[in-house]
Amino acid sequence: EAQVTQNPRYLITVTGKKLTVTCSQNMNHEYMSWYRQDPGLGLRQIYYSMNVEVTDKGDVPEGYKVSRKEKRNFPLILESPSPNQTSLYFCASSLKGSPTDTQYFGPGTRLTVL
């Protein structure tokens, strides 16, 4: 089954404790991205990757890191989480990131930073 998976689905952590949210897709997509969703703000892009070893900042990259060592995986790293990073996070992928490509979203990771 074609899908985007994320882990963990729920995470409660404390300020400053490094964490990684994994994302994997099995559709051989080149384009992957991370979004955060906050009430009334819709989805805002954090980082995206056009292909292996090619990553760039989205709208709200501060406090986040990503890597793309393999085509299927695109982990999101929070080196020193803060309470304002409490949010719902979605990983997404599309074939090449072209304008007509459909984005496929993972199930989401609800992160709480205390």
Place this chain on the structure above:
Amino acid sequence: GQSLEQPSEVTAVEGAIVQINCTYQTSGFYGLSWYQQHDGGAPTFLSYNGLDGLEETGRFSSFLSRSDSYGYLLLQELQMKDSASYFCAVRDPAQAGNMLTFGGGTRLMVKP
């Protein structure tokens, strides 16, 4: 900057028709997409308009007017399962990586 405006909430009854509007202001424009998101779920793609006019997919239709920077999603024969949030999104070639920018979402409540 980029901005997309849509109503925050819409309520309708089962069997009715509802229209969710979206106006956008972007540097460039490749097309308008619509996504549906049920509570606790992931956004899923509904439709895409690259050119002016109406696109129909079953009970859902989407319309675009590029000259007016405006589009809408039309849901017909509403069902309870249509209760969800609906997001319009624009892919802007002026943004690095053809970034997809989303509106704040419209929460649709369908009542019996």
